[in-house]
Amino acid sequence: MATITDPQQAGELLRAIDGYRGHLITRSALKLAPLTFVRPGELRKAEWSEIDFDQAEWRIPAEKMKMKAIHIVPLSRQAIEILKEIEPLTGGRKYLFPSSRTGRRPMSNNTVLAALRRMGYSKDEMTGHGFRAMASTILHEQGWPSDVIERQLAHAERNSIKAAYNHAQHLPERRKMMQHWADYLDNLKEGTE
Numbered sequence: 001m002a003t004i005t006d007p008q009q010a011g012e013l014l015r016a017i018d019g020y021r022g023h024l025i026t027r028s029a030l031k032l033a034p035l036t037f038v039r040p041g042e043l044r045k046a047e048w049s050e051i052d053f054d055q056a057e058w059r060i061p062a063e064k065m066k067m068k069a070i071h072i073v074p075l076s077r078q079a080i081e082i083l084k085e086i087e088p089l090t091g092g093r094k095y096l097f098p099s100s101r102t103g104r105r106p107m108s109n110n111t112v113l114a115a116l117r118r119m120g121y122s123k124d125e126m127t128g129h130g131f132r133a134m135a136s137t138i139l140h141e142q143g144w145p146s147d148v149i150e151r152q153l154a155h156a157e158r159n160s161i162k163a164a165y166n167h168a169q170h171l172p173e174r175r176k177m178m179q180h181w182a183d184y185l186d187n188l189k190e191g192t193e
Contacts, residue, residue, distance in 0.1 A: 001129040001130050001132075002125055002127050003127070003131075003133035004125065005133070005137040008188075010138070013121070014188060017030045017031055018189065024086070024089070025090065027115075028085065029044065030112060032079060032083075035075075035082070036073050036079060037132045037134075037152070037153065038154075039132070039154075040109065042060055042065070043112070044112070046096040047094055049094075056074065059071075066154070067154060069154075072171065073178075074175040074179075076182035078183075078186065090103075097111075113127060135149075139177065142184075144177055148174055152174050152178070
């Protein structure tokens, strides 16, 4: 999957997202993608019932996850702000990002990808899935523990023995990492990193 891992180019992408002139709901999905680095299908199918503002987390049910296990996404202050911005528009519906044609379905699987193309990013430069690789690469380079990053990406443990015995969620570390990541992205966007 094409991605951007150069911090300067990532800052340019984030500024392009902020300047996106398309639908507010699409822009909000584009802004939330790098902050949560969930899979594109998980993002577009996000439901308001999964969001816990008090705990600042998004609990994705097991049936929606590739590995069929519940996944907790700690929400940074910036992610909460995005959700609060769209809540008056879509909060009364099932999906955070409903289809523009009907609120009964989530946005199309091509919506984020099409928006990236309209912003001038080719399929060889960036994809919706690329936000995951961007986060993984940069966070690893910053020295965050691999177990914490991989758990946040909802990747399964490859070592079958370790997977059988280790059920650690690393939630406190993931909360710190996700807020650090959101602050880092803000700095990239402002050109201060």
